[in-house]
Amino acid sequence: xxxxxxxxxxxxxxxxxxxxxxxxxxxxxxxxxxxxxxxxxxxxxxxxxxxxxxxxxxxxxxxxxxxxxxxxxxxxxxxxxxxxxxxxxxxxxxxxxxxxxxxxxxxxxxxxxxxxxx
Amino acid sequence: xxxxxxxxxxxxxxxxxxxxxxxxxxxxxxxxxxxxxxxxxxxxxxxxxxxxxxxxxxxxxxxxxxxxxxxxxxxxxxxxxxxxxxxxxxxxxxxxxxxxxxxxxxxxxxxxxxxxxxxxxxxxxxxxxxxxxxxxxxxxxxxxxxxxxxxxxxxxxxxxxxxxxxxxxxxxxxxxxxxxxxxxxxxxxxxxxxxxxxxxxxxxxxxxxxxxxxxxxxxxxxxxxxxxxxxxxxxxxxxxxxxxxxxxxxxxxxxxxxxxxxxxxxxxxxxxxxxxxxxxxxxxxxxxxxxxxxxxxxxxxxxxxxxxxxxxxxxxxxxxxxxxxxxxxxxxxxxxxxxx
Amino acid sequence: xxxxxxxxxxxxxxxxxxxxxxxxxxxxxxxxxxxxxxxxxxxxxxxxxxxxxxxxxxxxxxxxxxxxxxxxxxxxxxxxxxxxxxxxxxxxxxxxxxxxxxxxxxxxxxxxxxxxxxxxxxxxxxxxxxxxxxxxxxxxxxxxxxxxxxxxxxxxxxxxxxxxxxxxxxxxxxxxxxxxxxxxxxxxxxxxxxxxxxxxxxxxxxxxxxxxxxxxxxxxxxxxxxxxxxxxxxxxxxxxxxxxxxxxxxxxxxxxxxxxxxxxxxxxxxxxxxxxxxxxxxxxxxxxxxxxxxxxxxxxxxxxxxxxxxxxxxxxxxxxxxxxxxxxxxxxxxxxxxxxxxxxxxxxxxxxxxxxxxxxxxxxxxxxxxxxxxxxxxxxx
Numbered sequence: 143x144x145x146x147x148x149x150x151x152x153x154x155x156x157x158x159x160x161x162x163x164x165x166x167x168x169x170x171x172x173x174x175x176x177x178x179x180x181x182x183x184x185x186x187x188x189x190x191x192x193x194x195x196x197x198x199x200x201x202x203x204x205x206x207x208x209x210x211x212x213x214x215x216x217x218x219x220x221x222x223x224x225x226x227x228x229x230x231x232x233x234x235x236x237x238x239x240x241x242x243x244x245x246x247x248x249x250x251x252x253x254x255x256x257x258x259x260x
Numbered sequence: 261x262x263x264x265x266x267x268x269x270x271x272x273x274x275x276x277x278x279x280x281x282x283x284x285x286x287x288x289x290x291x292x293x294x295x296x297x298x299x300x301x302x303x304x305x306x307x308x309x310x311x312x313x314x315x316x317x318x319x320x321x322x323x324x325x326x327x328x329x330x331x332x333x334x335x336x337x338x339x340x341x342x343x344x345x346x347x348x349x350x351x352x353x354x355x356x357x358x359x360x361x362x363x364x365x366x367x368x369x370x371x372x373x374x375x376x377x378x379x380x381x382x383x384x385x386x387x388x389x390x391x392x393x394x395x396x397x398x399x400x401x402x403x404x405x406x407x408x409x410x411x412x413x414x415x416x417x418x419x420x421x422x423x424x425x426x427x428x429x430x431x432x433x434x435x436x437x438x439x440x441x442x443x444x445x446x447x448x449x450x451x452x453x454x455x456x457x458x459x460x461x462x463x464x465x466x467x468x469x470x471x472x473x474x475x476x477x478x479x480x481x482x483x484x485x486x487x488x489x490x491x492x493x494x495x496x497x498x499x500x501x502x503x504x505x506x507x508x509x510x511x512x513x514x515x516x517x518x519x520x521x522x523x524x525x526x527x528x529x530x531x532x533x534x535x536x537x538x539x540x541x542x543x544x545x546x547x548x549x550x551x552x553x554x555x556x557x558x559x560x561x562x563x564x565x566x567x568x569x570x571x572x573x574x575x576x577x578x579x580x581x582x583x584x585x586x587x588x589x590x591x592x593x594x595x596x597x598x599x600x
Numbered sequence: 601x602x603x604x605x606x607x608x609x610x611x612x613x614x615x616x617x618x619x620x621x622x623x624x625x626x627x628x629x630x631x632x633x634x635x636x637x638x639x640x641x642x643x644x645x646x647x648x649x650x651x652x653x654x655x656x657x658x659x660x661x662x663x664x665x666x667x668x669x670x671x672x673x674x675x676x677x678x679x680x681x682x683x684x685x686x687x688x689x690x691x692x693x694x695x696x697x698x699x700x701x702x703x704x705x706x707x708x709x710x711x712x713x714x715x716x717x718x719x720x721x722x723x724x725x726x727x728x729x730x731x732x733x734x735x736x737x738x739x740x741x742x743x744x745x746x747x748x749x750x751x752x753x754x755x756x757x758x759x760x761x762x763x764x765x766x767x768x769x770x771x772x773x774x775x776x777x778x779x780x781x782x783x784x785x786x787x788x789x790x791x792x793x794x795x796x797x798x799x800x801x802x803x804x805x806x807x808x809x810x811x812x813x814x815x816x817x818x819x820x821x822x823x824x825x826x827x828x829x830x831x832x833x834x835x836x837x838x839x840x841x842x843x844x845x846x847x848x849x850x851x852x853x854x855x856x857x858x859x860x861x862x863x864x865x866x867x868x869x870x871x872x873x874x875x876x877x878x879x880x881x882x883x884x885x886x887x888x889x890x891x892x893x894x895x896x897x898x899x900x901x902x903x904x905x906x907x908x909x910x911x912x913x914x915x916x917x918x919x920x921x922x923x924x925x926x927x928x929x930x931x932x933x934x935x936x937x938x939x940x941x942x943x944x945x946x947x948x949x950x951x952x953x954x955x956x957x958x959x960x961x962x963x964x965x966x967x968x969x970x971x972x973x974x975x976x977x978x979x980x981x
Contacts, residue, residue: 145373145374145375145376146373146375147268147373148268148271148272148353148372148373149350149353149373149381149385151272152272152276152349152350152352152353152372153346153349153350155276155349156342156345156346156348156349156350157342157345157346159280159345160341160342160345160496160500163322163496163499163500164326164496164497166322166496167321167322167323167324167326167495167496168326170322170323171322171323171324171325171326171495172323172325177330179325179327180327180328180329180330180331181329181330181331182329182331182332182400182401182402182403182492183402183404183486183491183492184402184403184404184624184625185486185625185626185627185628185629185630185633185638186627186628186629187625187628187638189403189625190623191622191623192331192401193398193400193401193402193403193405193406193622194331194333194401196622198406198410198622198645201645202410202413202414202645205413205414205417205418205573206413206414206417208577209417209418209420209421212421212581213417213420213421213424216421216424216425216428219425219428219588220380220428220431223428223431223432223592224431224435224436224437225435226432226433226435226592226595227435230596231596234592234593234596237592238589241585241589245585248581252578257573257574257577257578258570294739294740297740298739298740298742298743298744299743299744299747300743403622403624404624407646407962411646474737475737475809477737478963481737481963482631483631483632483734483735483736483737483966484632484962484963484965484966485962486630486631561739562739562740563738563740563803564737564738564807564809565733565736565737565738565804565807565809565810565813566736566737566738566809566813566963567809567812567813568812568813568961568963568964569646569961569962569963570646570961571812571813
């Protein structure tokens with residue numbers, strides 16, 4: 143556990159650093175802001191719709207789904223990699239089978255056009 | 261026990277001290293470096309060679325108006341810059357900054373955290389970075405920001421895959437997540453960039469994409485999306501993103517150097533026998549290597565045009581991922597055969 | 601129109617159909633719209649479904665202003681249309697007035713006009729290259745081209761005192777002769793320039809990313825280009841060999857040797873190559889003119905008060921850096937033009953933009969705005 147404590151310290155430092163900077167800035171900068179400045183930037187035009195009014199292209203969610211699939215697969219690779227010496231040939235063959243299944247899925251989504259972005 | 265705490269605090273102080281210097285130094289390097297490449301003087305008024313330019317920038321950030329758009333999702337909007345700094349700072353805890361040292365008769369590794377998860381921890385923390393970009397872009401409630409943040413999320417997660425697989429290939433012959441072991445492995449054999457050139461290539465390309473640097477700076481893409489995910493951010497909050505970018509560049513460079521370029525070690529030199537001098541030299545060596553990598557980041561930025569979104573995704577999924585997987589298979593087969 | 605990025609045909613289960621179009625205002629306050637162009641975009645994800653240029657943010661009523669002043673006082677108005685190509689605007693306008701009044705320009709003045717116009721073409725193309733490269737993400741060529749453009753503008757400054765709004769020609773000739781030593785400095789720059797052009801090309805021409813971003817992007821087939829009335833490098837990029845300097849020579853362009861480059865595929869990359877070659881050809885023209893620069897007067901004999909005949913009307917177009925810049929002038933017997941209409945190349949080339957960016961991505965859009973090489977001062981006038 144002690145080896146993870148420094149991460150907490152670093153996190154605190156990062157947050158404190160930003161908070162201190164923001165506080166200092168709040169004390170130093172001029173206060174008021176014209177109400178026009180608070181509108182979302184749309185190249186100098188009044189925005190007719192906000193970004194949150196829209197549903198966004200489904201393709202991006204597909205990327206997220208694919209990522210989850212592949213990332214979970216790489217999670218399985220980690221313990222295998224670190225214990226590679228002990229698992230030896232059996233582990234290697236086992237992992238090749240695993241990767242072969244992964245590649246089949248990869249080829250399938252490629253053929254299906256899921257990797258044709260935008 | 262007390263000594264342990266003192267040592268840890270000292271290590272934290274050293275690493276944090278270094279990390280906080282990265283952004284100001286890189287501002288200067290980037291501006292003067294780009295000026296050098298572009299045949300112009302660059303900032304040269306403040307201090308010798310314009311060295312105080314970063315200071316002036318910081319002061320300017322302090323005095324700038326801080327805008328929170330009325331339509332923004334406030335909690336997310338305020339959280340995003342802090343979340344950007346978090347992975348940038350925390351990832352460097354697992355990097356070995358020099359050889360082991362002895363204090364009070366006890367040997368310590370020169371890493372802030374000696375967690376067994378090592379490099380896995382680095383990747384886990386680094387992948388938190390995507391949240392800040394997505395939050396910033398979504399919370400701004402601005403269409404350009406939204407596009408930028410969606411690009412960012414797609415880009416970061418896509419290249420994370422290739423990077424993870426490339427890192428795994430380094431772990432296989434070493435058999436440990438400890439980056440100290442990776443350095444030790446490279447000291448007995450040779451640098452991993454020579455043993456695994458394809459893995460190194462994949463890692464380098466993915467590193468550019470992970471840090472949103474040109475030619476992969478699509479989340480910002482100032483000529484397309486104005487400023488991408490941080491369009492609405494100003495003053496100190498923008499500075500936080502700015503600092504996070506440079507700090508994560510440094511952290512990722514340090515990881516790359518440790519994994520592929522021998523870390524703090526140099527071939528034919530034995531820092532371990534030199535005591536404190538060795539520790540200082542090791543730290544200096546790693547910093548020099550990181551410096552070179554950072555300069556390459558700058559150099560590439562001012563040389564190349566930018567990819568298009570679909571081209572970037574194609575490169576990530578249809579080129580880097582297969583190459584990384586093949587590299588992994590090749591390395592594991594070679595390790596099995598005892599060649600690595 | 602060929603679509604390098606067609607929508608997926610294999611969308612079996614309507615996987616990508618369920619998304620919504622978003623309206624986005626691109627410009628006028630945007631880094632890549634080259635001034636104050638505004639594009640109303642309908643986007644679906646990254647893809648542009650529809651684009652609609654909105655112009656007029658820089659409208660100053662130039663054509664009306666022409667009517668309020670005598671012929672020779674209108675030249676500064678032409679400077680402010682395409683403000684990065686003032687010399688060619690001047691040349692087109694004074695050419696039209698000369699045709700209207702029947703003035704014959706002396707050979708020395710014609711030769712110097714060619715030099716000024718070609719210098720202007722180079723400077724305009726340098727600016728185009730700089731901004732085009734920045735739009736695509738390459739920042740460095742900008743500083744290189746501005747380095748050379750600076751020297752070029754110095755030459756203009758030495759000649760007429762101005763760097764941008766030159767006001768450097770008069771109906772019947774030129775206001776000034778070349779200053780002492782000017783030809784030498786110009787020749788030195790011309791000797792230098794081809795090497796510098798190589799330097800820019802080294803960064804871009806064979807760059808894989810640059811090619812990825814430009815080859816096959818915004819293909820404009822020759823028929824479509826002609827239908828839209830597109831001229832200049834845009835038209836030649838599509839493979840149509842049409843250059844007014846060759847087709848309807850003016851100011852003695854028939855006495856110099858040069859080639860007119862054309863593209864093959866009509867894409868952004870071809871237009872880039874065409875403009876790069878054009879700069880080299882301009883250098884060639886200037887060198888010839890500097891060599892054979894005739895002696896003699898620089899101003900024709902002209903009436904003290906220039907008046908067009910009643911109902912006299914004339915159109916004179918020349919090859920500006922961006923395409924055919926022409927003036928249609930109607931006289932009514934007074935010293936002022938009764939009506940002066942401008943044929944602005946930027947405005948007409950801009951009209952092909954919605955066609956070019958049908959189905960393109962947002963990233964392509966900025967490349968396409970760059971490749972049309974518009975100046976909003978001329979579009980809006």
